[in-house]
Amino acid sequence: MKSLGIAIIGAGMIGGAHGAAYRQFAHRFGGDGMELRCVCDMNEALAGDLARKYSFRKTARDWKQVIGDPDIHVVSVCLPNFLHTEVTLSALQAGKHVLCEKPLALSAAEARPVRDAALAADCVSGTVFNYRRIPALSDIRKRLTTGDLGKPVQISVLFQCDYAADPMLPHSWRYEFDKAGPGALLDLGTHAVDMARFMFSDISEVTGAISTISVPERHLPKAATSGHGHVDLSDEMAKVGNDDVMSGLLRFANGAQGFVSASRVAVGSGNRLAVEVHGTKGTARFTTEMPSFYELALFEAGRPSNFVRMPNRPSSAYIGQLAPVPHDLASIGYSEVFGYLIHEFLEAVAEGRALENGSIEDGYRAAQVLDAIQTASVGNAPVKVDWQA
Incomplete structure (x- = not known):
């Protein structure tokens, strides 16, 4: 299996939970496995601290840079609530596998386009219902x-x-x-x-x-x-x-x-x-x-x-x-x-x-x-x- 690059967008409190979990489990998958590649946050010090703590290779300030990176295949969206929709929708449209923190959106009207994009996309997606x-x-x-x-x-x-x-x-x-x-x-x-x-x-x-x-x-x-x-x-x-x-x-x-x-x-x-x-x-x-x-x-x-x-x-x-x-x-x-x-x-x-156990559809419902x-x-x-x- 080709190595898949993992990125966390949002280096705050919950981004750390994603970082710890990726660090623990990403190595379990065969072939070339999965690589902890990038932590993205406008606060460069925060991104750098999380990247060092969990051995991610690099940092970024702009989430659009991460979405456009062909070496990034898996994305966790760990941003404030009002940014979930835009970033998750962009990641899905770019063909990234995406796991979005709850809530999926501020309202069902905002969540529905994300749900529709997830159904249409040829990638794995989910809502964080841990x-x-x-x-x-x-x-x-x-x-x-x-x-x-x-x-x-x-x-x-x-x-x-x-x-x-x-x-x-x-x-x-x-x-x-x-x-x-x-x-x-x-x-x-x-x-x-x-x-x-x-x-x-x-x-x-x-x-x-x-x-x-x-x-x-x-x-x-x-x-x-x-x-x-x-x-x-x-x-x-x-x-x-x-x-x-x-x-x-x-x-x-x-x-x-x-x-x-x-x-x-x-x-x-x-x-x-x-x-x-x-x-x-x-x-x-x-x-x-x-x-x-x-x-x-x-x-x-x-x-x-x-x-x-x-x-x-x-x-x-x-x-x-x-x-x-x-x-x-x-x-x-x-x-x-x-x-x-x-x-x-x-x-x-x-x-x-x-x-299926905590899908984007579940986030919409x-x-x-x-x-x-x-x-x-x-x-x-x-x-x-x-x-x-």
Whole structure:
């Protein structure tokens, strides 16, 4: 196999996660393998630091230079939300294999051309829905698919962080609606909505939603920022234009109901995903705060249904031999799961097949639901989701 050049566009916080995962898994593929070729960012120091840390050969300042480089074949788009559409669309049109960070776009209308381009392109593409690779959640979905949990009844998905709870964190693009879209909803709720779809399939209606801005304004920073760290602040304030908390009630095409909530001000929640699934025969629940196991209760007539702890197994059939320590009781964490996503993406590239578990189509479907939640929160009325569009 000809050596394939890998590039990361965007050297910020999440670009580092891509860099670490590529460094871990790119060498696993045969022939001449895959080469860590370029890190692109307008901040040259940031790009250089990431390139050195994970052994990428060079850096670039202009993403268009990367897209036009014939030695670059695989691209991760790790830019601020408002740049995802343009860069991903350009990469697809140039024939690059592309993995776009969530959210795919600021709205479904912006996401649809990207989805259409992905369907037409002769290359592999995907949206970063890494939490699908948590063995426990994959196992819960399998139990739903096989009928072990019975007919789907209800699901609750919470994605809670506290990075914005501190009012002294600086204002940035994340707090501007025209650059970030809905705040916690788009930044974090994308994962919650995708997980609800992953478990229960298509969502037909958002029956209600509510949003809150708990920190109404923030200080502007004195210099450029990256991630969620503290920096020197100016005396000038800027209004926060998107939600800190957003919650929505869902109706699924299969008749089940659901609740999703996203918060960036949930004090004490570093990066918490909590999923609880109820079926006619059983219940399962998992939280990333307790990654070693999940809880499962199955109903059988005439017998008590107590929760039992099931290990979040590295030896899951989904992971195979990817886990460095494949002992059943060794816990699986964020970095491993992110690596499994990158491995699956590169495996699809190497084999010339579509990435189906977290596709661009999945990113578009999530965008449709996110639009409906936002609209329902503004209009205080139910909103249909055209999941056949």
